[in-house]
Amino acid sequence: MAILPSHNMDYRPGLFQPLVAVSSSPGTQLLDTYGKLFLLNSVGQEMSRCKTSIRRGQPSPVYKETFVFQVALFQLSDVTLMISIYNRRTMKRKEMIGWIALGQNSSGEEEQDHWEEMKETKGQQVCRWHTLLES
Incomplete structure (x- = not known):
């Protein structure tokens, strides 16, 4: 399955706003999917996290959600934005479909x-x- 996340990002003083749109290739099975975004500092510690809503039973889910992270301009070179897409299974089990990282790492x-x-x-x-890279 090819998952292609589109990231619409901008930086305004003190605010970093990624928009995540994820689309999978046609003909994939129906999944209940969601995304997690983690902002990590230069040593890999979590600074902030966000989660998209769940898209239920969609073969090509699209997430048009905006997330705001408080990041100073001088920090932008030292942070990493990790984006992971998950398939939600029964009984709260989850399976990572793939991930990407933008920024320092x-x-x-x-x-x-x-x-x-x-x-x-x-x-x-x-x-x-x-x-996305496969997990």
């Missing part, structure tokens, strides 16, 4: 480029699609 060049562009645009939204 980006999971790839495209993610790092997206982060750098977001920092440089100063308040304008930057939207890119990323392929």
Whole structure:
């Protein structure tokens, strides 16, 4: 299954606002999915976390939700935004479908480029699609 999260990010003084839109390839099975976002400091400690709502029984779920993290401009080079997508199973069991990381410990060049562009645009939204890494 190919999951492609689109991240529309901007930075305004003191606020970092990622918009997460996730879409899977056509013909996938129906899943109950949700996303978790973690903002980590330079040593990997959690600074903040958010969770999307659950999309029930959708083969191509889309999350158009905005999350706001309090981050000073000087901290943007030292933080990592981890985004994980989960399949919710019965009895509160969950299965990670995939993940990406943007920022200091980006999971790839495209993610790092997206982060750098977001920092440089100063308040304008930057939207890119990323392929999740399998867990």
